[in-house]
Amino acid sequence: MTQALDEPILLFNDACAVCRVIAHWVMQSAEREMGGATLIVRPIGTDPVALRAMNPGLDIWDAYANIHLLMQDGSMKTNGEAVAETLRNLPNTRWLARAFQFSFLGRRPFQSMLDVAYTILADSRPLLGCESCGIPPPWLRPFHWMAQQMAGKPAAKNHSVIAATTVLPGS
Amino acid sequence: MSATADFVETVTIDTFDSLVLKSSTPVAVEFMSYGCEHCRLLEPVLQSVAESLGSQVAIARVNIAADQELASRFDIRGTPTLVMFLNGVEVGRAVGPVPTVSGVREAIVGTFDGDARS
Structure with a gap:
């Protein structure tokens, strides 16, 4: 109804x-x-x-x-x-x-x-950023990348991933 | 996207422990959000994989827009991310799996098979 x-x-x-x-x-x-x-x-x-x-x-x-x-x-x-x-x-x-x-x-x-x-x-x-996907808007991407590097974490791969990457803990 | 049978169960912070961590069967949890285009592409694929796997592997979804605490707890940095749990322990994850039935099935079944062999 x-x-x-x-x-x-x-x-x-x-x-x-x-x-x-x-x-x-x-x-x-x-x-x-x-x-x-x-x-x-x-x-x-x-x-x-x-x-x-x-x-x-x-x-x-x-x-x-x-x-x-x-x-x-x-x-x-x-x-x-x-x-x-x-x-x-x-x-x-x-x-x-x-x-x-x-x-x-x-x-x-x-x-x-x-x-x-x-x-x-x-x-x-999505090109203008997707908060829910973890993708910042273009003008914030350099800062986001630097923050990821300083934290030792790779950037989220969404919007560019073409194949599944399975990561086992400890690998 | 039309309404059909939902083979992927939505879990929340309140049901995560009982449905995922305490499950006796392997569980693949998709951390997703409805606003994510990649999750939208993955949805029919996951439904198909969940239907074909039946009771072998349970497939669940966590909406990180509603359950940010779970996203933080499992260090989810982008959607979609599939996290595989066996006996309450994370045994693998696939970030941004390619939205094909064979690709997602391999990511899920391959992880659990690999874990069973080791």
Whole structure:
């Protein structure tokens, strides 16, 4: 059973620096002058069961892989569609969101461009650092490397490992 | 990723000792987080390996975003990391295993076989 929502809920990855900055901006933009918000912004969290309680179709792996916006009617919007719907729900960007509805010969060119831009951003997020994977952002990598060397520990190999390396204790 | 049977049991700080350290069967624990793309790639592979191994080896996951204490205790510096336990003792680990069924199976079974021979 899908929970009834008063406002759409935007889920964001709080282990991703880029996502946190965007979520903070959305949170501020969603504030109404008379109080309350046009949109609820919430971290995805770590509980797959809690997410399924919000919407049975919501998978935690998918939620972390791309943007999800839970609508009041129980539906979900993802990727570029979720970005456009988020902008539509923010008082200051409602005008911009109209562009994504523009249709020409049965296609929505601006929405297609947004979809591509979102996909590129989503795919490049790990390059900007992944706290949960132990990968620092590029500007901190030299310091991270030096700290690892001084501590005598090799850097985490995620994002570059191509083969399993089994390490037995004492080896 | 669609919802299917989960052959990998999630363990937490509260259940780690009873389900992993006190287990009578070998246990491979994946230290992971849901925000890690490599863990996402590994997930269906682990499910497949867990299903094929059946009761020979238990496969479990620890979400380090929720259980940072366990990550510190086992010195996990990146995800995914597979740590193999036999009779409550760590007997090996594989960091960032290549996400193929044969690669992960070899990392798990090879570690336990090697330990049984030694």
